[in-house]
Amino acid sequence: MFVFKLLFRNLFRHKLRTLLTVAGIAVAILSFGLLQTVVAAWYAGADASSATRLISRNAISLVFSLPIAYKERIRQLDGVKGVSYANWFGGVYITEKNFFPNFAIEPASYLAMYPEFILDETELRAFVHDRKGCVAGRKLAERHGWKIGDAVTLKGTIFPGTWEFTLRGIYRGKQPSTDEGQFFFHWNYLNESIRKQMPRRSDQVGIFLIEVAHPTLAAPVAQAVDTLFKNSLAETLTETEKAFQLSFIAMTEAIVVAIRIVSYLVIVIIMAVAANTMAMTARERIGEYAVFKAMGFGWWHICGMVFGESLLIALTGCLLGIALTFPVAAAFAAKLDQFFPVFLVEHGTIWLDLLLSLLVGTVAGIFPAWRAVRIRVADGLRRIG
Amino acid sequence: MSSPMVSIRSLSKSYRRGSQIIPVLEEISFDIAEGEFLALMGPSGSGKSTLLNLIAGIDQADSGSILVNGVDLTRLDDSSLARWRAGQVGFIFQFYNLIPVLTAFENVELPLLLTSMSRRKRHEHVATALSVVGLADRMEHRPSELSGGQQQRVAIARAIVTDPSLLVADEPTGDLDRVSAEEILQLMEQLNRSFNKTIIMVTHDPRAAERARRLLHLEKGLLLSPAQEAGGPGPAL
Ligand SMILES: Nc1ncnc2c1ncn2[C@@H]1O[C@H](COP(=O)(O)OP(=O)(O)O)[C@@H](O)[C@H]1O
Ligand SMILES: [Mg+2]
Numbered sequence: 001m002f003v004f005k006l007l008f009r010n011l012f013r014h015k016l017r018t019l020l021t022v023a024g025i026a027v028a029i030l031s032f033g034l035l036q037t038v039v040a041a042w043y044a045g046a047d048a049s050s051a052t053r054l055i056s057r058n059a060i061s062l063v064f065s066l067p068i069a070y071k072e073r074i075r076q077l078d079g080v081k082g083v084s085y086a087n088w089f090g091g092v093y094i095t096e097k098n099f100f101p102n103f104a105i106e107p108a109s110y111l112a113m114y115p116e117f118i119l120d121e122t123e124l125r126a127f128v129h130d131r132k133g134c135v136a137g138r139k140l141a142e143r144h145g146w147k148i149g150d151a152v153t154l155k156g157t158i159f160p161g162t163w164e165f166t167l168r169g170i171y172r173g174k175q176p177s178t179d180e181g182q183f184f185f186h187w188n189y190l191n192e193s194i195r196k197q198m199p200r201r202s203d204q205v206g207i208f209l210i211e212v213a214h215p216t217l218a219a220p221v222a223q224a225v226d227t228l229f230k231n232s233l234a235e236t237l238t239e240t241e242k243a244f245q246l247s248f249i250a251m252t253e254a255i256v257v258a259i260r261i262v263s264y265l266v267i268v269i270i271m272a273v274a275a276n277t278m279a280m281t282a283r284e285r286i287g288e289y290a291v292f293k294a295m296g297f298g299w300w301h302i303c304g305m306v307f308g309e310s311l312l313i314a315l316t317g318c319l320l321g322i323a324l325t326f327p328v329a330a331a332f333a334a335k336l337d338q339f340f341p342v343f344l345v346e347h348g349t350i351w352l353d354l355l356l357s358l359l360v361g362t363v364a365g366i367f368p369a370w371r372a373v374r375i376r377v378a379d380g381l382r383r384i385g
Numbered sequence: 386m387s388s389p390m391v392s393i394r395s396l397s398k399s400y401r402r403g404s405q406i407i408p409v410l411e412e413i414s415f416d417i418a419e420g421e422f423l424a425l426m427g428p429s430g431s432g433k434s435t436l437l438n439l440i441a442g443i444d445q446a447d448s449g450s451i452l453v454n455g456v457d458l459t460r461l462d463d464s465s466l467a468r469w470r471a472g473q474v475g476f477i478f479q480f481y482n483l484i485p486v487l488t489a490f491e492n493v494e495l496p497l498l499l500t501s502m503s504r505r506k507r508h509e510h511v512a513t514a515l516s517v518v519g520l521a522d523r524m525e526h527r528p529s530e531l532s533g534g535q536q537q538r539v540a541i542a543r544a545i546v547t548d549p550s551l552l553v554a555d556e557p558t559g560d561l562d563r564v565s566a567e568e569i570l571q572l573m574e575q576l577n578r579s580f581n582k583t584i585i586m587v588t589h590d591p592r593a594a595e596r597a598r599r600l601l602h603l604e605k606g607l608l609l610s611p612a613q614e615a616g617g618p619g620p621a622l
């Protein structure tokens with residue numbers, strides 16, 4: 001009771017100084033939270049991946065394809081629950097700036113394998129039955145103002161020409177972390193067009209998706225697939241969906257590492273600022289600490305006052321920073337949803353915020369507390385007397 | 386007469402300034418009886434504050450002994466000394482040294498937080514101490530809202546609230562005008578006479594020293610007074 005009264009009143013002794021320090025910590029925590037969220041967004045695809053989905057691609061490189069005929073052979077392997085396939089289409093909507101991932105898929109089997117994409121029963125039927133139909137994620141459709149029944153035209157980059165689709169469905173994510181920015185259409189439509197223009201490139205798929213019954217089957221099935229096509233014209237490389245996603249991020253790993261480092265640097269900087277504030281504060285109060293000690297208060301009381309104040313400042317700043325993180329992250333998400341389809345502040349980030357602010361408060365208090373405890377009463381009193 | 390309350394034997398203390406050793410107190414011996422009001426006088430830098438701090442247990446001697454009520458302070462470690470101070474000594478400083486963010490009441494309550502006293506009991510004691518110093522009507526004031534004399538009275542209330550046997554005061558009137566100083570001295574006299582507090586007061590104000598019942602002169606670390614002889618209280622001057 002008394003202690004808190006003392007702590008709070010001490011906190012307001014230099015209102016501006018306290019305010020600036022709290023604001024500094026809040027901004028640091030906000031920056032940290034946003035940078036961590038950027039990193040998380042980077043990994044969102046991998047994190048959202050399922051442990052029971054495998055992706056099989058051409059062992060040489062993703063640029064090379066696999067024959068559709070593999071599908072039946074994969075399906076017959078033990079532990080395989082379902083097989084689907086997709087081609088990265090790389091189409092452009094009006095201009096390159098409108099980038100979004102678009103795939104040619106086999107509708108029924110593909111969507112069955114992605115229960116996190118929720119599509120209305122009637123929309124699904126409409127999509128399956130329309131050879132030139134397409135489905136878009138909710139955010140993507142909102143971004144371009146698409147409605148069911150709208151015509152959407154993509155310019156092919158890998159597969160030249162103008163491709164016309166009719167929007168038959170808009171899927172929603174099962175979880176907030178589900179990517180709602182993808183675009184799908186019929187693989188058959190793509191394949192038929194290719195067959196007409198360049199027959200030798202037809203009947204090829206970019207990747208096979210393999211669903212296994214249980215996560216523990218992922219490794220043996222992946223191995224079985226690769227063994228099956230060993231020494232064939234197109235060897236496969238099969239890995240979990242997560243590993244597949246991570247292999248994309250690996251190319252940009254350096255940036256992620258840099259962002260991570262910067263996020264922690266921000267904390268180190270604010271730690272120095274907070275330590276400086278506390279050092280100033282404690283220096284001014286050395287005489288008071290001496291009075292407390294003269295009256296018989298122990299080192300733990302003095303430490304309690306110093307650390308209590310620094311932790312109070314750090315936690316106040318932290319809570320303020322956390323409170324700011326959500327609206328600011330939401331604003332970021334709205335602006336950047338094209339690049340970061342999933343931009344969510346994770347629980348882990350909030351815990352880390354709290355942990356780091358405790359660290360900041362503790363570190364900031366160490367030196368002043370040590371000085372306050374060490375000073376001899378007679379010397380401390382002389383500072384004022 | 387029973388054994389003296391404070392008994393100092395061959396007390397020496399020096400400070401080190403770089404490689405130089407500055408002796409401050411040299412082989413000092415004297416006694417203070419219970420209920421005495423002792424004034425320590427001497428020129429600035431003669432070691433008065435150092436001596437007072439040693440008796441109050443907030444500084445460490447180089448050699449010699451300080452017995453207070455039979456306890457040798459030079460043999461106590463820091464935490465025992467702190468506990469001893471909390472129970473036995475009340476401090477009065479030249480610049481009052483109140484905690485600026487606390488009210489008069491809370492400042493006086495502070496030393497009681499180290500006791501196991503209930504909140505209600507604490508408040509009773511604080512109210513009593515403040516009324517003894519005549520500030521019952523200023524309890525909710527912050528130090529900055531009080532005059533120097535009033536602040537010093539709050540400090541005295543804080544010093545007596547735990548009912549210690551020994552009060553030490555380092556130039557308690559040094560920062561006060563004549564009238565306020567007079568009030569403080571009267572209060573200290575009253576504490577000595579009516580409440581039987583043993584008081585050791587450092588001062589270089591002769592007017593203040595007059596109020597004491599015994600006078601000790603310190604000069605360059607040595608005692609110059611009839612009390613040079615150890616044992617028994619010296620005659621009041
Ligand atoms: N912490 C210290 N370090 C070095 N010298 C000190 C220290 N404290 C006091 N002194 C010296 O000890 C002497 C006595 O000081 P003090 O007891 O404060 O004298 P007084 O109270 O009589 O004016 C002075 O010369 C002072 O400079
Ligand atoms: Mg002095």
